[in-house]
Amino acid sequence: MQRVGIVGLGYVGLPLAVAFAEEGLEVIAVDVDHAKLASIAAGESYIEDVSSKRLGSVSERITATPRYAKLTKADAIVVCVPTPLTANREPDLGVLRDAGVAIAGVLQEDQLIVLESTTYPGTTRERLVPLLEESGMRAGHDFHVAYSPERVDPGRTDFTMRTTPKVVGGLTPACGDRAEELYAHVCDDVVRVSSPDVAELTKLLENIFRSVNIALVNELTLLCDRMGIDIWEVVDAAATKPYGFMRFDPGPGMGGHCLPVDPFYLSWRAREFDMATEFIELAGKINQDMPYKCVERVERALNDQAKAVRGARVAILGISYKPDVADTRQSPALKIIALLKRMGAEVAYHDPYVPELQSHLLRSAPYPELLEGADLVVILTAHSAVDHRLAVECGSAILDLRGVTRHMRAGTAARQ
Numbered sequence: 001m002q003r004v005g006i007v008g009l010g011y012v013g014l015p016l017a018v019a020f021a022e023e024g025l026e027v028i029a030v031d032v033d034h035a036k037l038a039s040i041a042a043g044e045s046y047i048e049d050v051s052s053k054r055l056g057s058v059s060e061r062i063t064a065t066p067r068y069a070k071l072t073k074a075d076a077i078v079v080c081v082p083t084p085l086t087a088n089r090e091p092d093l094g095v096l097r098d099a100g101v102a103i104a105g106v107l108q109e110d111q112l113i114v115l116e117s118t119t120y121p122g123t124t125r126e127r128l129v130p131l132l133e134e135s136g137m138r139a140g141h142d143f144h145v146a147y148s149p150e151r152v153d154p155g156r157t158d159f160t161m162r163t164t165p166k167v168v169g170g171l172t173p174a175c176g177d178r179a180e181e182l183y184a185h186v187c188d189d190v191v192r193v194s195s196p197d198v199a200e201l202t203k204l205l206e207n208i209f210r211s212v213n214i215a216l217v218n219e220l221t222l223l224c225d226r227m228g229i230d231i232w233e234v235v236d237a238a239a240t241k242p243y244g245f246m247r248f249d250p251g252p253g254m255g256g257h258c259l260p261v262d263p264f265y266l267s268w269r270a271r272e273f274d275m276a277t278e279f280i281e282l283a284g285k286i287n288q289d290m291p292y293k294c295v296e297r298v299e300r301a302l303n304d305q306a307k308a309v310r311g312a313r314v315a316i317l318g319i320s321y322k323p324d325v326a327d328t329r330q331s332p333a334l335k336i337i338a339l340l341k342r343m344g345a346e347v348a349y350h351d352p353y354v355p356e357l358q359s360h361l362l363r364s365a366p367y368p369e370l371l372e373g374a375d376l377v378v379i380l381t382a383h384s385a386v387d388h389r390l391a392v393e394c395g396s397a398i399l400d401l402r403g404v405t406r407h408m409r410a411g412t413a414a415r416q
């Protein structure tokens with residue numbers, strides 16, 4: 001295996017392209033976004049997990065191009081395009097279809113095509129393969145097909161692509177062999193499963209597991225708030241159990257590109273089999289409702305000071321969907337800010353990773369200056385670069401939805 005094509009150079013595709021290039025493979029990087037292509041060519045990374053230094057050191061092995069025709073020279077093509085939901089929360093495979101049609105037009109005998117985009121079980125076999133077979137060649141005979149889910153966790157440094165086992169399901173055993181050979185370049189442990197369908201559902205199980213557990217701890221947070229119990233003290237105590245418990249922390253809701261989206265791919269698919277996936281729906285409902293519950297807590301925290309939301313100066317810390325990343329996709333902060341502005345609050349925020357929030361016409365304010373004159377400081381995402389002690393010491397009321405200041409506030413009310 002000498003040349004790999006990557007289609008879709010986003011959070012998943014760019015780290016993969018760099019990893020292959022670092023192992024000495026030639027990479028043909030295809031994307032429709034010309035700004036990204038120009039950045040790759042200039043060795044300037046736009047993804048936090050890939051430094052420009054890393055990208056720059058391999059950029060002569062990466063050809064960034066909008067032309068699918070360049071993929072004719074690749075031994076394998078890995079597809080990492082978006083798989084969002086439609087407005088009606090149904091799978092939107094439009095981009096995958098476009099990519100599949102374009103690849104079919106340049107497909108070569110003996111090439112391996114691997115889908116990495118998260119999707120429902122059956123997509124590779126029922127949706128991608130027929131598109132590729134429009135080339136006149138047969139999958140599993142003239143070319144190879146596999147599915148391998150991406151497990152990238154943006155911002156995580158303790159597990160890398162090399163040390164995170166990679167699940168691979170081939171359309172045939174030979175397809176699986178080829179995919180295993182491909183990923184062995186960048187991964188120490190390739191886990192073979194019997195089909196693309198199994199690999200597709202494996203990824204969804206992983207994400208649904210997180211979604212359900214986040215919903216559970218968020219629901220308990222609401223209950224604890226009513227009961228006057230500190231949820232973080234409960235979670236800390238439960239996490240001392242050495243087996244049978246996995247820690248999930250409360251927060252203002254669920255964000256990112258994956259968890260609010262992927263589970264609904266499965267619930268949609270399940271309907272074809274006369275199944276209602278109730279855990280998925282319930283977790284989605286609870287997590288979606290969290291921003292509204294957070295706004296209620298803002299109202300209460302202001303009310304405790306005899307203040308209304310209208311006209312109140314609310315200083316928000318952290319708006320990306322999780323700590324130490326810049327990604328604001330589906331971040332609960334977006335909904336919370338929109339709701340507070342609609343109620344007449346004067347909202348300002350500080351986030352070292354998000355200089356501006358165009359959708360809300362806001363720019364990140366300097367910190368700690370943001371705290372001056374705030375009626376309420378709301379911690380939505382706790383970035384490690386932000387000194388939250390300054391917020392505790394500024395004297396304004398704090399609504400800490402991440403529990404980062406509770407030990408700093410010993411002797412003061414830890415909950416709102």
Ligand SMILES: NC(=O)c1ccc[n+]([C@@H]2O[C@H](COP(=O)([O-])OP(=O)(O)OC[C@H]3O[C@@H](n4cnc5c(N)ncnc54)[C@H](O)[C@@H]3O)[C@@H](O)[C@H]2O)c1
Binds near residue numbers: 083
């Ligand atoms: N971001 C994550 O942490 C993560 C983790 C695991 C799985 N996934 C899954 O991986 C897939 C990609 O996610 P992402 O976060 O990298 O998305 P992304 O939006 O960051 O990147 C997708 C890229 O595809 C490009 N693209 C769009 N249409 C195209 C086309 N027709 N041809 C070529 N390129 C095209 C876009 O310009 C973009 O650069 C999704 O299915 C997602 O669910 C993402």
